[in-house]
Amino acid sequence: MMKVPDYIAKLEAYVPGKPIEELEREYGISGPVKLASNENPIGPSPKAVEAIRAALKNLHRYPDGYSYHLRKKLGEKLGVANDKIVFGNGSNEIIELLVRTFIREGDWVVIPSPSFLMYEIIVQAAGGQIVKVALKDLYVDLEAMAKSVSENTRMIFVNNPNNPTGTIISRDAFDRFLEKIPPDVIVVMDEAYIDFIRDKDFVVGLDYLDSRNLVVSLRTFSKAYGLAGLRLGYGVMKKDLADFMNRVRQPFNTNTLAQIGALAALDDEVFFEKTVKMVHEELDLLFAQVSKLGLRCFPTQTNFFLIDVQRDAKEVFEGMLHKGVIVRAMNAYGYPNYIRVNVGLPEENRRFVKALKEVI
Numbered sequence: 001m002m003k004v005p006d007y008i009a010k011l012e013a014y015v016p017g018k019p020i021e022e023l024e025r026e027y028g029i030s031g032p033v034k035l036a037s038n039e040n041p042i043g044p045s046p047k048a049v050e051a052i053r054a055a056l057k058n059l060h061r062y063p064d065g066y067s068y069h070l071r072k073k074l075g076e077k078l079g080v081a082n083d084k085i086v087f088g089n090g091s092n093e094i095i096e097l098l099v100r101t102f103i104r105e106g107d108w109v110v111i112p113s114p115s116f117l118m119y120e121i122i123v124q125a126a127g128g129q130i131v132k133v134a135l136k137d138l139y140v141d142l143e144a145m146a147k148s149v150s151e152n153t154r155m156i157f158v159n160n161p162n163n164p165t166g167t168i169i170s171r172d173a174f175d176r177f178l179e180k181i182p183p184d185v186i187v188v189m190d191e192a193y194i195d196f197i198r199d200k201d202f203v204v205g206l207d208y209l210d211s212r213n214l215v216v217s218l219r220t221f222s223k224a225y226g227l228a229g230l231r232l233g234y235g236v237m238k239k240d241l242a243d244f245m246n247r248v249r250q251p252f253n254t255n256t257l258a259q260i261g262a263l264a265a266l267d268d269e270v271f272f273e274k275t276v277k278m279v280h281e282e283l284d285l286l287f288a289q290v291s292k293l294g295l296r297c298f299p300t301q302t303n304f305f306l307i308d309v310q311r312d313a314k315e316v317f318e319g320m321l322h323k324g325v326i327v328r329a330m331n332a333y334g335y336p337n338y339i340r341v342n343v344g345l346p347e348e349n350r351r352f353v354k355a356l357k358e359v360i
């Protein structure tokens with residue numbers, strides 16, 4: 001009989017958005033639309049694709065374990081020292097590295113709830129003790145999170161903007177929060193969707209690298225840069241933290257093509273701006289059209305939003321699948337009547353609205 005720790009035996013695997021090919025296979029639907037994983041619908045940055053194509057001939061070599069060129073360019077762009085950046089196989093791997101490096105069995109980790117489901121899975125897999133703090137009116141409740149900190153707390157996750165609710169955290173609220181957080185507790189700001197924020201008043205993790213607290217900023221190339229399939233994310237933090245994580249990580253955790261693609265994407269301002277502009281324009285249209293169906297849409301600072309479908313979200317999810325549109329039912333997030341949908345291409349969004357109207 002194999003021996004597996006109790007906290008591993010109790011783990012439930014993350015359920016990703018349904019892949020397009022799976023829907024085609026299972027439902028015999030051709031050309032479905034996927035609006036379930038907050039991806040960039042336009043495609044990958046063309047500059048990234050071109051650079052990757054040129055790099056294919058070097059695949060017999062190991063990657064640059066230091067990501068020299070990407071590190072240099074990103075450091076300049078962000079205005080941070082190169083040795084404060086840790087790269088990962090998606091920002092997911094940085095979450096995992098943070099937990100593997102700094103969390104031991106029994107340590108407490110505070111997370112907002114609902115939020116990105118991977119925080120909980122990764123902490124649980126390491127035997128950490130998750131402390132969930134409920135959102136307040138869909139906003140991360142920093143006051144309550146600060147109150148839930150004990151001497152056992154080693155790490156706090158803050159998602160800004162928060163997935164799945166699309167809400168942001170103001171600078172004032174964050175400053176008040178940090179004052180109450182012991183300086184040896186790591187505060188992870190997951191900023192995967194920061195590029196889509198339209199509101200003026202939001203906090204940016206990078207501004208706190210020199211503060212008394214241990215603030216880590218997580219970013220990704222999976223969203224506005226259109227490179228989710230390539231897997232490149234990073235964390236920016238104090239050098240001491242980065243040094244420990246660099247000892248724990250695998251030497252070649254980011255692959256050659258990901259480094260080269262991300263480097264080229266950083267220069268592709270045309271693509272980046274086109275993406276953000278389309279997301280904002282289409283969000284406004286989607287809000288108007290879904291509201292016309294008599295359904296409530298929740299304001300968002302991301303490329304996705306919640307809709308109260310006023311019935312079991314799973315049923316709506318299933319009904320939409322039959323019409324070739326993949327959305328996300330929020331039952332697993334504690335919102336049994338909400339679906340989450342991300343902005344697609346204009347024609348995909350029109351198809352979504354038509355399908356939603358038919359399903360409800």
Ligand SMILES: Cc1ncc(COP(=O)(O)O)c(C=O)c1O
Binds near residue numbers: 037
């Ligand atoms: C809040 C949040 N953080 C992190 C990630 C992971 O992104 P990556 O593709 O960089 O691993 C996601 C992906 O959906 C996300 O929603």
